[in-house]
Structure formats: C-alpha cells, structure tokens
Amino acid sequence: MVGLVVASHGRLAEELVSTAEQIVGKLPAVATCNIEPGTPVEDLRAKMKQAVSRVDAGDGVIILADLFGGTPCKESLMMCQRMNLEVLAGVNLPMLLKANSLRSEQLTLSEMANQLASYGQRNITCASALLREAQQQPRT
C-alpha cells in the first residue's frame, strides 16, 4: 500500500487527517508532519524522514504538502531525489480522501500522484454557481 504523509505549517496536517477520519473512518498508513514557527529546518527534515519511513511499506509514499514553495513542500522535494516519493502541493480534504481510496487501485506512484493533482483541482468549484445551475436543470 502506498503510504501517505500530510505535511503542513501549524496544525493543519493533523487536523486534516483527523477530519478525514471523522468522515471515512481510520486511515491506514498515514503520517503527519508539521512545522511550527521557530522550529529549526533540521528538526523538520528529521521528522519528515521518520514519517516517510513509518508509512513506507515498499510501494512508495505520496507527500501531500500544504503550500507550493513552503518549507514542508521544499523539504519533501529534497527527499524525493533519493527515495520513492511523489510530492503534491496544495493539499485539501477531497484530495486526502481520494488519496486514501485510490490506494486500493493498481496504479503506479506517479499515476496516482497525477490523478490526485487533477482531482484536487476539480474539487475546487464555485459551489453556489453549480447550485444555481442545478436548480435550472434539476436532477430530481
């Protein structure tokens, strides 16, 4: 099973995982990693390595980082040179839920990462505009 690491600033990573678990139940092989203000980068680096090795069962790991260009993302990118890792930036709740369910399908690590990136983007919608459209052409 592909491992998942959610990496963020502040408590976002833990909260994302616990929120996802409230919706779909316990997520297997998921770790979190965060950086608080004032934490040395070396500490984060060590934490990230630990998180990755904890969830890596040999099928590789996808890191879901919060912000492209942020420290969690940058540190993940450094690691993916040497390990079987894909890094996604801009993690959101739909992406995390999808990442969990996609693991049961036979995909390569890079296919899975690509699908997740487009899925995450597709799930950012102007929901109120969709609702207005749906009210014009109701499904039910």
Next chain:
Amino acid sequence: MISLVRVDNRLIHGQVVEAWLPHLKVSRVVVADDEAASSPLIRAAMALAVQSAIEVQILPLSQVDFAALSKDGVRTLVLLRDVASVPFAYAHGLNLGELNLGNVHFGTGRRQVSPSVFLAEAELRTLQQLAEQGVRVEARAVPSEKPVELSDLSERWAKAG
C-alpha cells in the same frame, strides 16, 4: 434491490458520499424525507453532492414506492431521517434485511448508545420489534467502524438510564 437502509439525521452528507457510496457500490440513492423533498434548494444541493453516475431520488416518505425499489435490480441505498420512518417504509414494502443507524442526534429524553446515536425509549422499542421481524439492526457511522449490534445498543440504553 436494497443494499442498505440507513437512518441519518443529515441524510446525504460527507460520510455518505465519501464512505458509504463507494463501500456499497450502489447505483441509486433514495432519500425518503418530507422536509428535504419540500425544499428545491436542499434537493439540488444534496443531488449535487453525489457523483452523476449515481441516480438520486429525493421524495416525501409517502411517495416512495418501497416495494418497487426492493424488487428491481438497481443496488440502492435508502436514507431516512429518523427511526420513526422505518416501520412506515417497512409496512409499504421496503425489503429490509439490514438497518444501519448512522447519526441520530441528541434530544430531550434520548440516551447515548454509540458515539453518534442517541435513542428515545419508543425508538428502541421500534428497533426491537424490527429485529423480531428478522431485521439486523446495527449502529455504525462509517463502514470501517466496528458495528454495534442491537443487543449491545439495548444494554447501553438501559445502563445510560
């Protein structure tokens, strides 16, 4: 064909869309609820939350043809807002093998029997009657959770008094 009947105060919401629909692999969701059916806004918002490959019907309780849903070959999840609706649906042909209690919110006179289920005495009695008629009753918010069977729910209800 009915895959599952679920009692959930919130009807279609995150747990249903993200956890139960993929788990059950249904092609149809039927919400039997007067309040939801009466609001075009709620109907549109709920239907929108479900991927378009899955048919969504949101109808008043009395207008649902439960017997027909039970007979055709379409795998179906039936959502009801409260326990009180279950006997009505059952009496109107709902083929009820398994009843799942998802979210039944707290209210006056209700006792907690699982993290997300609070039951009034009359509801517990209704559930016990259904069980006598051969329905398996369980409380479980999401598929991966361990189900709590009716015997345990009854016991917890008595202890919570």
